[in-house]
Amino acid sequence: MNNKITKFCLPALLGGAILSCPATLLAQPDDAALNAYPSYNETDLEYTYDADGNHFNLWSPGADSVQVRIYRNFNIAEPLKVLQLNRTEKGVWRVSDTSNLQDCYYTFRVKFNGKWLDETPGVWAKAVGPNGHRAAIIDFSKTNPENWVNDHGPKINSITDVIIYEMHHRDFSVHPSSGIVNKGKFLALTEQDTRSPQGLATGIEHLKELGVTHVHILPSYDYNSVDEMNLLSNQYNWGYDPYNYNTPEGSYSTNPADPYSRIREMKEMIKSLHEAGIGVIMDVVYNHTAGIDDSNFTLTSPGYYYRHRADGTYSDASGCGNETASDRAQMQNFIVNSVKYWAKEYHIDGFRFDLMAIHDTETMTRVAAELKEINPSIFVYGEGWTAGDSPLPVERRALKENVAKMTGIAVFSDDLRDAIKGHYSNAADCGFATGKPGNEETVKIGIVASTAHPQVDYSKGNNSKFAYATSPKQIINYVSCHDDLTLTDKLAKSMTGADKETRMRAARLAQTIVFTSQGTPFMFAGEEVFRDKKGVHNSYKSPDSINAIDWTLKAENANQFEYYKQLIRLRRSHPAFRMTTAEEIAKNIVFDNVKESNLISYSICNNANGDEWKEIKLVFNGSAETKVVKVKKGNWTIVAQDGNLNQDGLGDTNGGKITVEPYSALILYRTK
Numbered sequence: 001m002n003n004k005i006t007k008f009c010l011p012a013l014l015g016g017a018i019l020s021c022p023a024t025l026l027a028q029p030d031d032a033a034l035n036a037y038p039s040y041n042e043t044d045l046e047y048t049y050d051a052d053g054n055h056f057n058l059w060s061p062g063a064d065s066v067q068v069r070i071y072r073n074f075n076i077a078e079p080l081k082v083l084q085l086n087r088t089e090k091g092v093w094r095v096s097d098t099s100n101l102q103d104c105y106y107t108f109r110v111k112f113n114g115k116w117l118d119e120t121p122g123v124w125a126k127a128v129g130p131n132g133h134r135a136a137i138i139d140f141s142k143t144n145p146e147n148w149v150n151d152h153g154p155k156i157n158s159i160t161d162v163i164i165y166e167m168h169h170r171d172f173s174v175h176p177s178s179g180i181v182n183k184g185k186f187l188a189l190t191e192q193d194t195r196s197p198q199g200l201a202t203g204i205e206h207l208k209e210l211g212v213t214h215v216h217i218l219p220s221y222d223y224n225s226v227d228e229m230n231l232l233s234n235q236y237n238w239g240y241d242p243y244n245y246n247t248p249e250g251s252y253s254t255n256p257a258d259p260y261s262r263i264r265e266m267k268e269m270i271k272s273l274h275e276a277g278i279g280v281i282m283d284v285v286y287n288h289t290a291g292i293d294d295s296n297f298t299l300t301s302p303g304y305y306y307r308h309r310a311d312g313t314y315s316d317a318s319g320c321g322n323e324t325a326s327d328r329a330q331m332q333n334f335i336v337n338s339v340k341y342w343a344k345e346y347h348i349d350g351f352r353f354d355l356m357a358i359h360d361t362e363t364m365t366r367v368a369a370e371l372k373e374i375n376p377s378i379f380v381y382g383e384g385w386t387a388g389d390s391p392l393p394v395e396r397r398a399l400k401e402n403v404a405k406m407t408g409i410a411v412f413s414d415d416l417r418d419a420i421k422g423h424y425s426n427a428a429d430c431g432f433a434t435g436k437p438g439n440e441e442t443v444k445i446g447i448v449a450s451t452a453h454p455q456v457d458y459s460k461g462n463n464s465k466f467a468y469a470t471s472p473k474q475i476i477n478y479v480s481c482h483d484d485l486t487l488t489d490k491l492a493k494s495m496t497g498a499d500k501e502t503r504m505r506a507a508r509l510a511q512t513i514v515f516t517s518q519g520t521p522f523m524f525a526g527e528e529v530f531r532d533k534k535g536v537h538n539s540y541k542s543p544d545s546i547n548a549i550d551w552t553l554k555a556e557n558a559n560q561f562e563y564y565k566q567l568i569r570l571r572r573s574h575p576a577f578r579m580t581t582a583e584e585i586a587k588n589i590v591f592d593n594v595k596e597s598n599l600i601s602y603s604i605c606n607n608a609n610g611d612e613w614k615e616i617k618l619v620f621n622g623s624a625e626t627k628v629v630k631v632k633k634g635n636w637t638i639v640a641q642d643g644n645l646n647q648d649g650l651g652d653t654n655g656g657k658i659t660v661e662p663y664s665a666l667i668l669y670r671t672k
């Protein structure tokens, strides 16, 4: 979610639950009492199975009593049996059962302050029935695709080598022009050689052709808003309304009523992407839950997992009615063990944390460190802001300004985003790439990945006034994402009077700045074919007619796609754009003294980061006028000019005065 943009979360759907007193009517322990709860960091919580049978283990230190209710099916009201759990050490209640419970379902009930709460699948359900109301007991060995044991994502040395493509399952595959059979499903990304009506590659072939290294998929854990038993209605949601954190969303499977389906099919998708050499990033939303009185956190341990204001009410730094409390030991354990579970069970290659600054810096550092122990190629990044105030002190928040206090965490640069295209929430506002003066220094901040540089004056930055990053590995550069207007729509609303070709040129310039900047580039799916969302800025529950990518655009805007492809190829071929330390950036990037507005000229020198190109000159002209720059004498090869880009060369020059056309990048290099 974006900074300062609130998405409205729907209340949790009730189904098959025993009604009892709502949690809000319960007197909850105060913060001091909650903070004193013992924590438990083992991974056997809620359900395990071994030679001794089934083990149910619920963490609920404040409970008076705990039951597990076992059912034959996901919708039969009468339980097969009800077992009483016994209080043991560290707040964990336990009971074992030796009968065969394969393919049964279970819920917990917690008695709290003398009242039985509603049933809950718990917070650790790894398999669930439809809409996630009951946890399912399944054989996980049957969920693995063939040869899953040998599956792994791409190995990376540095996050700066990654190119992130942010996509939503439905956006990407649901349009009739996708040529994909399993539209809007995990399986969409397992289909090979799918084509648009014009015969151009779609689906996974399209991703391979484009050249991105990782896909960042919008929330794929079990979320609340889409009714999994009514999928024929045109339901769409981004999924920032978590319900069960540790099992996939049912509506992306071919059969939500079969607990195996969502798990097996998500793994099939991941394996298919891995076989294409593409990593998979999960968008995780531990910062809030869909509902609160009926959330699984509340129903297992009332009060504990959320922050409160001084008056005892729930605080709301998420803008969705609540915020979780990573500063409490068991919530921190939950986040850490949850991402580790996804990394191990599903082979996830990276995590994007929504509203990450609701979490504390210590938790995020622990997340990164424990993931790296599983797989050194895993990386973590997030939104370094909140959507409202929080009781968590500013200095402890995982804010972008605090990124240097964390280890192994990157943050989105809203600095570069807004400087290139104009303010994210003011549709008419322009930026550097669309002709508005005054953004030059902030674009330079983006170019050096928000690290200290002798030629960059942070006091002139639009958003941040200091070099908050100590390494380019801490910065994700982008110009647009699922939030707010797509780049296509933003340009249509801000470059009023410009024709489509001009707006497409501005889009190319905008992404050229992103993809040649230090840090890690990130793009929103479909912008390579100039997709729009019909001007809708917050499309979180808009229908497919707004959100779907129309793949006929790939032929219609073929030049745009070719440019993006070449831009990605350029970055992947040249380590100079992917330096790994702030010191290298300060030494190798030299800005030219340019006085004109909407014009930036700089060089990446010294065969930076082992590049075969000795010096790369980049000039960005974000104005409507043709500019002339002076390039020193030498044997230069031009790779980008006048809206075209090809690293194999567009021509040669000996330097001197070179024109730079409106809304375009000039890039040239010399090898000696």
Ligand code: CA
Pocket (backbone or CB within 6 Å): 131, 132, 222, 223, 224, 225, 226, 228, 243, 249, 250, 251
């Ligand atoms: Ca769901």
